[in-house]
Amino acid sequence: MAYAEKRGKYWRVKFKLPNGKYGSASEDDFGNRFTTEREAEQYGQALEADARRGRRVVNPRSGKLTFRAFATDWLDASDLADLSDQTYRSRVRAQLIPEWGDYELRDITLMSYRAWKKRLARAHETNYVNSLTALLRLILEDAVDDKLIDSNPVPFGRKAKRGRYVPPANLGEDEYVHADPHQILCASENARCVRDSIGYTMIMTIAYAQLRMGEVAGLLKDRVWLSDDPYGSAIRVDYQGHYLTGKGWTLHPPKYGSYRTLPLPPFLAELLRSCMDLYPDSPYMFPSITGRPLRVDDQFYGEFWNPIIAGRPAEPRRKGTRGRPALCPVPGIEGMVPHGGRHSGKVWMDEDGHPRVAVEERMGHRDRSVEGTYSHVTPEMRRRIAVSLQARYERSLGVAQTLWATPGQPDLPNIAQPA
DNA sequence: CGGATTTTACGTGACCTATG
């Protein structure tokens, strides 16, 4: 237990450290000395409480603040979207604390940082390594601002490149896998085998409304505005849905606040209409197979997405399983992920020559370029996008019929005749 | 290019389901 001692005019406190030894302090975090016994005791008790929670155990004014303590405070003080907060905490807990937790801030050096980065690079993807080093830099940058350390040991990328020639990035092939309308049709037919018309419609919605996956999961039925006017229907993107540790399934604003209204090609509006009553108890357009909100997790990919893209062999009905039919792989889009469906729709709109501002608006992007600033999107532009998407769908059906009619066509995907 | 934010994936344990 903490106890205070009189030392000259002021008081000093002794407090117990986690290792059983006693530490002492004669001033608080702001350099104020203790004029009463009670002040000193309270400070010591606070330190002990912190220590019990694995927090700061040394006087920060001495510069002897551990990374663990500072990072914990940093996280508590940060103001981020829930999922971002969760992500940062995860990175700090999984990677930064195990490496740097016991370091005092000023002992984190450029050399030790470089060694760590090198080790990370061997074990992880560049994207992940970059996000970890960036986070360490970010946290330490605030430690500099707080005058806890003199300078940030983690260099900025662009500073590190000063005075050196860095060859430009490879301008080669676009490697992001995306699909043409016929491939999307094939994938949708596969999806129909797995999830009936709701699966078919989901794939079509991703590609033809260019929704992000979280927006698909969070699409409410009452945000699908259906009209008898062929081009009068629209999807209103007001939410995205995702899973949060502790809170479970929750609705949030779409990424970067990209609220928007998407006029629909008539075929998509009809598909959505036909799905409205499939899960009458769910407010969501695309609930999971159990009728709950769709969590886009490994089961979604393993049971639904990957099979409809890559195909799968038939599973016989046997112990513990219902059995299921084979799916044909969709040629040419190996490894495509749902986000690739969104990219696909973007590519089609670009190919069809729509104004950049109109395409960016539909994607939910902000166009801050000169063109974006001076151009404006009109209802007619939005309508033309829906018209050209409808044309693409109809053409893909024509291609499917041609393929279907060709005898001896090898590896034909599960293309059903349009009803 | 930095960094906030989203998407994709792994591991685990409780809970089902068709079979012998």
Add this chain to the structure above:
DNA sequence: CATAGGTCACGTAAAATCCG
């Protein structure tokens, strides 16, 4: 009707996207 083995829910780690 016990049980082998699949299914589902959840917490979390890892990887990628894309705004400003």
